[in-house]
Amino acid sequence: MSEICPGRYCGRTEDVNGISSSCGPCPIGYRVNEQRECVRCVRDPSHYDLLYLGFMFMLPFIMHFYVINRCCDSLKDQITTYSSAVVELVLSALISVLLMDPVGTFHLHTCGVEHFSDWYTLFYNPSPNYVSKLHCTQEAVYPLQTMVLVFYFISLLQMIVFRLILKTFFWVYKDRALYSAMYFFPILMFGHSVACGILCGHWFFLAYGIISLRHTFFLFLVPIPFFFYNLTLPYTDPSEFQENEE
Template sequence: MPMRCPGLYCGRTYLESGILSECGSCPRGFRRNDATFICEPCNDNPTLYDWLYLGFMALLPLVLHWFFIDMVAMRRSFNKDVLILHFSALLEIVLACILTLLTMDPIGLFQIRSCNVRHLSDWYTLLHNPKPNYDKTVHCTQEAVYPLYTIVLVFYAYSVVIMLLFRPWICRKCLPRQSKMSIYAALYFFPILAVLQALIGGLLC
């Protein structure tokens, strides 16, 4: 039986030679088995709360898109141009969701394999690097909640890229003076959302 590893998240992996490595962080998509201290693949299915969390994080930028489109349009009622911009934002978010799911493991499938969340500390492994005997710190920072942490950041990245590819062309046709400001607004709120995901994602899930 392998020797114990310090801390909550440090584990061992099998090297090419077949022997176990020193205690350290598990690779992405793996998590320590608390009984054997060996890093094992994440093969759980996301729970209902996981899907609700991901849905909320996907709807949040869509609502912000629509809010800023309405704000810069300065129209009291909907018209054709505003509706086209709203539909463009919806299409961007849907495409970003599809691309995110297809590029996550397993690649090419509308499935997600995950490591279920056990404790709030799972979101903040950076704060739980052990220091055995108050000597050298063992760095075991990893994505223990795989893929809930990074999938949202990947989704935001896709959203920005898709928006920059399509929205400027639509803005030229629909409210060319005001609508471009909705793009600038998104370039501000997406980084803010990414920081919030990094800092308080565990409190939201």
């Protein structure tokens, strides 16, 4: 019988012959169970999952409308560009859903979110016996990370196509509206990759509280608990000692 993999996210997969692989990251769309085996995610999205995806869908809507309102002068240009933005984002959202598991349907399978660490598996790669690090970085919250990034990327491509159509057939084309969106979409992608677990939100509120007390020097201490926790986790996690005793 195979030994249980160390760490929180390392698991084993089985091939068609039932042979288990060595410990490592689970494939996309899979997640480790209590036996540290990679199993396919078949959960239905929770109410909070849908609200989260809806919020990430609304962000580019708001940014598009703000930019269009600032760049387009005439009412005709505004209405036409607004309509284009709505079509671009709605089509991108539908395509993104179709690309997720199960592919080709409007039904989503999710892995769910069980712990805050699920968003940051990069920081939970175990070091068995403190000799070498076992890399098991994966998307434990599938598809809440991948789907949003795919949506932003498709929206960027759709925007370029639709705005060129507006220029060619309707003579509506505002350089600033297009160029601004070409900047904020990469920013949204980066922000989602880094802050999709809302960690930066916690830092923001903590920093806001410190500023309200007018102790600005302590702003440099805001990220210290997070880094301290991740640096000391390999040496203080009880599971490490339990695995060594076994």
